[in-house]
Amino acid sequence: MLRLVPPGDNDTVPALVGWFLLPSERHVISVRQHPVVLAWRTLAVLAGLAAAGWLSSSVAHGNNTTILVIWLLWLVVLLWLVAKIIDWWFHYFVITSKRVVLVTGVLLRSVNALPLSKVTDLELRQSQPGRLLGYCRFEIYSQGQDLRMRTFKYLPYPGQLYLEAAALIFTE
Numbered sequence: 001m002l003r004l005v006p007p008g009d010n011d012t013v014p015a016l017v018g019w020f021l022l023p024s025e026r027h028v029i030s031v032r033q034h035p036v037v038l039a040w041r042t043l044a045v046l047a048g049l050a051a052a053g054w055l056s057s058s059v060a061h062g063n064n065t066t067i068l069v070i071w072l073l074w075l076v077v078l079l080w081l082v083a084k085i086i087d088w089w090f091h092y093f094v095i096t097s098k099r100v101v102l103v104t105g106v107l108l109r110s111v112n113a114l115p116l117s118k119v120t121d122l123e124l125r126q127s128q129p130g131r132l133l134g135y136c137r138f139e140i141y142s143q144g145q146d147l148r149m150r151t152f153k154y155l156p157y158p159g160q161l162y163l164e165a166a167a168l169i170f171t172e
Helices: 035-059 064-089 128-133 158-169
Strands: 027-031 092-096 099-104 110-115 119-125 135-142 151-156
Touching: 027 158, 035 064, 035 151, 092 158, 119 158, 128 135, 135 158, 151 158
Parallel strands: none
Antiparallel strands: 027 092, 092 099, 099 110, 119 135, 135 151
16 A cells, blocks of 8 residues: 655655555654764774775785685675665654654665554663763553564654653653
């Protein structure tokens, strides 16, 4: 079944998320993880680049086979980073008027949902780096405690996310 996104919502609902919204629910907020999740991987690629450059110039001593192997290994590390970036791009945390939805995966897509009616409590945790860079760890407690839908790390806009979720869950 193809779900058409209502007029005016095209700018706020990512196309990937629009496919998983029920006709009776309203999109409230959808976010990707904060880009800081890619920071260590990016630093690893840059360190690998520096190491490959140093090894090529000082250790390989003009041995073309060794230089080729060094740069092919660095290319593998670079491709690992590209795969992680693509995975990050397709990973969404979504709150609708009826559910909390986690969309993951590129080739094998996984959609996990938790009805808001089952949520009993919310917890927002922010470390010092999280406060500085603007990300949080969001914990949702529910009846039955579905562990896949409990902890969400590195979510941006902590204040807005908490207020939107609390307003939906704890309305009278």
